[in-house]
Amino acid sequence: MGWESIELPDAEIALDRAWLPEPEADALFQALLDTVPWQVHRIRLFGREVDSPRLSCWIGDPDASYRYSGRRYEPHPWPPALEPVRERLSVACGAGFNGVLANLYRDGRDAMGWHRDDERDLGPQPVIASLSLGAARRFLLKKTSGVRTPHRPRAGSEKKSGRPPDAALELGHGSLLVMRGATQCNYRHALPRTRKPVGPRINLTFRQVLN
Numbered sequence: 094m095g096w097e098s099i100e101l102p103d104a105e106i107a108l109d110r111a112w113l114p115e116p117e118a119d120a121l122f123q124a125l126l127d128t129v130p131w132q133v134h135r136i137r138l139f140g141r142e143v144d145s146p147r148l149s150c151w152i153g154d155p156d157a158s159y160r161y162s163g164r165r166y167e168p169h170p171w172p173p174a175l176e177p178v179r180e181r182l183s184v185a186c187g188a189g190f191n192g193v194l195a196n197l198y199r200d201g202r203d204a205m206g207w208h209r210d211d212e213r214d215l216g217p218q219p220v221i222a223s224l225s226l227g228a229a230r231r232f233l234l235k236k237t238s239g240v241r242t243p244h245r246p247r248a249g250s251e252k253k254s255g256r257p258p259d260a261a262l263e264l265g266h267g268s269l270l271v272m273r274g275a276t277q278c279n280y281r282h283a284l285p286r287t288r289k290p291v292g293p294r295i296n297l298t299f300r301q302v303l304n
């Protein structure tokens with residue numbers, strides 16, 4: 094297998110569907126489920142602050158505090174199981190990462206609305222490395238006008254978001270999706286809810302915060 098280029102105009106996206114071998118992915122999934130201090134983050138939705146429909150944790154180096162959706166998060170220390178993965182990811186992506194946003198989708202009702210990872214703290218062309226563990230879920234991408242706006246998640250439903258997505262990728266256990274260059278400037282992404290019975294999924298988006 095290896096790297097597959099996702100061909101979308103004005104984006105640089107690559108996917109390795111089996112980046113982390115299954116036994117390692119199994120062990121990492123269980124270790125994170127057990128050791129990450131999962132929290133409900135508050136997000137802005139249609140001008141209101143609401144609980145996000147998933148559990149999250151911002152993990153990083155001590156100075157890597159991170160502002161998104163109108164709040165600043167101080168980093169939790171790296172769980173021992175994640176340190177070696179960070180090193181391997183840096184080599185695989187040719188980029189450093191000082192933080193990771195971990196999200197736990199407990200079942201198909203948990204989701205992530207349309208947004209861009211375009212916070213000022215990430216710089217203009219961030220490299221975002223997204224490692225998925227557990228149940229496979231659909232990840233959608235949709236081209237924008239290219240105008241940068243603050244992080245503003247939209248409703249998690251695919252139907253409510255207007256025109257259809259430009260790409261739908263199945264992100265399975267151990268897959269690694271890397272977005273770089275102008276991708277965050279030109280595309281929004283989302284992880285919609287699903288009615289299918291699905292088990293828990295953990296997604297880790299590694300980032301470099303420029304404080």
Ligand SMILES: O=C(O)CCC(=O)C(=O)O
Nearest residue numbers: 194205210232284296298
């Ligand atoms: O769970 C996913 O695959 C998407 C996560 C995401 O969009 C983010 O952390 O910004």
